Amino acid sequence: MTQQEFLNIVMPFKDKVFRLAKRLLVSTEEAEDATQEVLLKLWNNKKNIEGYKNVEAFSMTMTKNFCLDKLKSKQAQNLKIVHSNYEDGNTALQKQVEVNDSVNWVAKIIEELPDQQKLIVQLRDIEDYDLDEIAQMLQMNNTAVRVALSRARKTIREKLTNTHNYGIK
Amino acid sequence: MVLNNIEKLLEKYENGETSLKEEQLLKTYFQQEAVPPHLEPYKAMFTYFKVSQQEQFTKHVPLKTKKVYNYKWISVAAVAVLLVGFYFKSTETQSDDLGTFQNPQEAYDEVAKSLAMISGHFNKGVSTVGYLNEYDKGYETLNYLNELENSTRIIFKPNH
Numbered sequence: 001m002t003q004q005e006f007l008n009i010v011m012p013f014k015d016k017v018f019r020l021a022k023r024l025l026v027s028t029e030e031a032e033d034a035t036q037e038v039l040l041k042l043w044n045n046k047k048n049i050e051g052y053k054n055v056e057a058f059s060m061t062m063t064k065n066f067c068l069d070k071l072k073s074k075q076a077q078n079l080k081i082v083h084s085n086y087e088d089g090n091t092a093l094q095k096q097v098e099v100n101d102s103v104n105w106v107a108k109i110i111e112e113l114p115d116q117q118k119l120i121v122q123l124r125d126i127e128d129y130d131l132d133e134i135a136q137m138l139q140m141n142n143t144a145v146r147v148a149l150s151r152a153r154k155t156i157r158e159k160l161t162n163t164h165n166y167g168i169k
Numbered sequence: 170m171v172l173n174n175i176e177k178l179l180e181k182y183e184n185g186e187t188s189l190k191e192e193q194l195l196k197t198y199f200q201q202e203a204v205p206p207h208l209e210p211y212k213a214m215f216t217y218f219k220v221s222q223q224e225q226f227t228k229h230v231p232l233k234t235k236k237v238y239n240y241k242w243i244s245v246a247a248v249a250v251l252l253v254g255f256y257f258k259s260t261e262t263q264s265d266d267l268g269t270f271q272n273p274q275e276a277y278d279e280v281a282k283s284l285a286m287i288s289g290h291f292n293k294g295v296s297t298v299g300y301l302n303e304y305d306k307g308y309e310t311l312n313y314l315n316e317l318e319n320s321t322r323i324i325f326k327p328n329h
Contacts, residue, residue, distance in 0.1 A: 019221065
């Protein structure tokens with residue numbers, strides 16, 4: 001397989017891999033590193049790529065596992081700084097003015113969700129994957145995915161409603 | 170779209186029962202500016218989903234074709250080099266052969282000549298070793314010391 005052929009396969013979903021990694025790892029730099037790592041792993045395994053039924057789903061599973069491993073090792077070391085994309089106070093203020101503040105709240109709320117729900121929200125609501133595909137990627141069954149998704153959506157909505165009311169009162 | 174309809178869809182959505190198409194409907198609905206106040210949180214949610222969909226991975230990934238060194242061929246090359254080395258070595262030892270004489274008289278003369286040369290050099294060496302005679306002379310003078318020892322023996326004997 002040539003580099004071009006490989007890129008043709010990988011290009012359509014590389015952004016999805018990156019966004020999934022970012023959902024779990026939070027920091028942009030770490031998500032970039034993780035994406036790079038996943039793509040390199042795929043490249044080194046390019047001989048087997050044609051044998052996979054669904055390269056995209058396979059890559060998403062790989063990304064999920066890679067990021068979870070990373071988080072686990074980070075917890076074990078308990079030393080590294082997790083968030084390396086510090087924001088300048090000024091731009092944050094500007095953003096607050098520009099964008100509706102509650103949109104940023106959504107990001108924070110999703111960040112507080114358990115890893116699995118995070119993954120499912122990311123895959124369903126942002127990447128628009130089919131429930132069956134998600135079940136395949138996460139090695140879960142269909143109903144479990146649906147339940148987790150419903151739970152996550154409800155949590156996000158409830159927390160948003162709360163912060164919204166705080167704003168008014 | 171009718172508000173009633175949207176609310177129904179939202180309920181289904183929260184139970185995780187909406188299809189992708191229905192969710193797309195919700196997403197487009199919440200893109201509009203004015204939304205009833207009680208649906209405000211949903212607007213934030215769907216806007217966030219829409220926004221974060223656009224993030225892209227821009228980092229370059231260096232794809233190197235992995236070089237697999239074939240050690241088998243390296244060993245073959247090593248053996249070839251060794252063989253060439255041995256070959257040159259063996260031809261060199263053959264060139265030590267100086268040839269032979271066909272005529273016996275000639276051979277005899279040649280041998281006599283080289284033997285004469287050897288003995289000449291040998292004699293030269295022996296003459297330089299002549300200095301060793303000086304050593305013998307020195308040793309003889311040391312014999313006087315024995316005389317001294319005899320006399321001391323005579324002196325100390327009565328004391329025993």
